[in-house]
Amino acid sequence: MDLNTVTDVVRRPSDRPGADWRPGDAWLAGGTWLFSVEQPDLRRLVDLTAxxxxxxxxxxxxxxxxxxxxxxxxxxxxxxxxxxxxxxxxxxxxxxxxxxxxxxxxxxxxxxxxxxxxxxxxxxxxxxxxxxxxxxxxxxxxxxxxxxxxxxxxxxxxxxxxxxxxxxxxAHALRKRAAHRRFSLTRLGRSTVFLIGTRTPGASDLLLTVTAGTTRPVRLAFDALPDARTLWRRIDALPAGLWFADPNGTPDHRRHLTHHFAEEIRRELMAGGPA
Known part of the structure; x- marks a missing residue:
């Protein structure tokens, strides 16, 4: 999309470009979102790739x-x-x-x-x-x-x-065992929920990250691998207003999927292989 309010593009910014920031500026990297919708408040783009x-x-x-x-x-x-x-x-x-x-x-x-x-x-x-x-x-x-x-x-x-x-x-996080689950309404569609669980090798901890189904990321940490009931209760204890709603899923749908996939991840990491 043409950004017809933009009057200047800074192709070679200084090494610390923030010092030159002014209202109406936008940082430009890939621009895949920036050029996809109207940006009526923008006047200048600052190219960070340079x-x-x-x-x-x-x-x-x-x-x-x-x-x-x-x-x-x-x-x-x-x-x-x-x-x-x-x-x-x-x-x-x-x-x-x-x-x-x-x-x-x-x-x-x-x-x-x-x-x-x-x-x-x-x-x-x-x-x-x-x-x-x-x-x-x-x-x-x-x-x-x-x-x-x-x-x-x-x-x-x-x-x-x-x-x-x-x-x-x-590095300690990169060395962990990991399992993930994701659901979308179509094969290449936006994520309705996206969950990742990690576990330290030789330990019984669990770190469960919940995204897409919530308005912000949620990280549930357990010192010891929880049983199914404990995991269910921790997810159910998340504030009702935290669950996201859009055409890809209602809050109730996303909560249900999170329960389902979280248990699959728990079992996979507990068993050391696919559930």
């Missing part, structure tokens, strides 16, 4: 992902064998409501900052206990837990001019 942020940086501490990393790059990246939770990367990319052709433009950071309930990069990074590095216009940097970033449907904690610079996934 900054050359490294896309994927594996190390002993874990995996760093530049916010401008394209989904195609994440999908095709070969992870160390000991990072068993890396098996989540491809199904998370495949959960996008888009064709594979869009993956060359769409970015990890863009999907997170859009902050839709069904954002699969939100699901992935919350489930893997990631932290986000945010750059403020005054040059300061803050780091937040991925769980705390999205606050509701299309809402997050970013302040005007603030940039998501980097996503850091810790």
């Amino acid at each position: 900054l050359g942020w490294e896309s994927l940086v594996p190390g002993e501490a874990g995996l760093g992902i530049g916010a401008t990393c394209a989904i195609r790059e994440l999908y095709g990246h070969e992870l160390p064998e000991e990072w068993s939770a890396g098996s989540l990367f491809r199904p998370s990319c495949e959960a996008f409501l888009s064709s594979f052709k869009v993956w060359s433009a769409a970015t990890v950071g863009g999907n997170i900052c859009l902050s839709l309930p069904a954002g699969p990069m939100i699901t992935l990074t919350v489930a893997l206990e990631a932290r986000y590095e945010l750059w403020a216009p005054d040059g300061s940097v803050r780091t937040v837990d991925a769980l705390d970033f999205v606050t509701g449907d299309h809402r997050n904690i970013l302040q005007p001019g603030e940039i998501l610079r980097r996503i850091d996934i810790p």
Whole structure:
């Protein structure tokens, strides 16, 4: 879509572009959402891809992902064998409501900052206990837990001019066993629910992440693997207003699916194989 209110595009921003932020600006990375709908308040686009942020940086501490990393790059990246939770990367990319052709433009950071309930990069990074590095216009940097970033449907904690610079996934989370379940009304449709469970090798813990069915990500932590009744009660205790409603599912439908898939994940991780 043409953005006919935009009068300027900054192709070569400074290394800390937030200092030049002004009302009417928008950060441009992949632009797959930005150019899909009218943006009447925009006057200027600032192209972050020109900054050359490294896309994927594996190390002993874990995996760093530049916010401008394209989904195609994440999908095709070969992870160390000991990072068993890396098996989540491809199904998370495949959960996008888009064709594979869009993956060359769409970015990890863009999907997170859009902050839709069904954002699969939100699901992935919350489930893997990631932290986000945010750059403020005054040059300061803050780091937040991925769980705390999205606050509701299309809402997050970013302040005007603030940039998501980097996503850091810790090595201990990447070494966990993982299981996921996702439901959509059509094979390539938007997620109605998307759940990921992880368990530390040699331990009996469970970390269950619930997204798409809720307006913001939910992380249920158990020091010991719960029985079916305990898990059911924790899900049922979630506030009624937290469940999301749109044409892809009612709150009751999403709660029902969450109960069903959470139990499948619990059994799979308890047994050490598919349920």
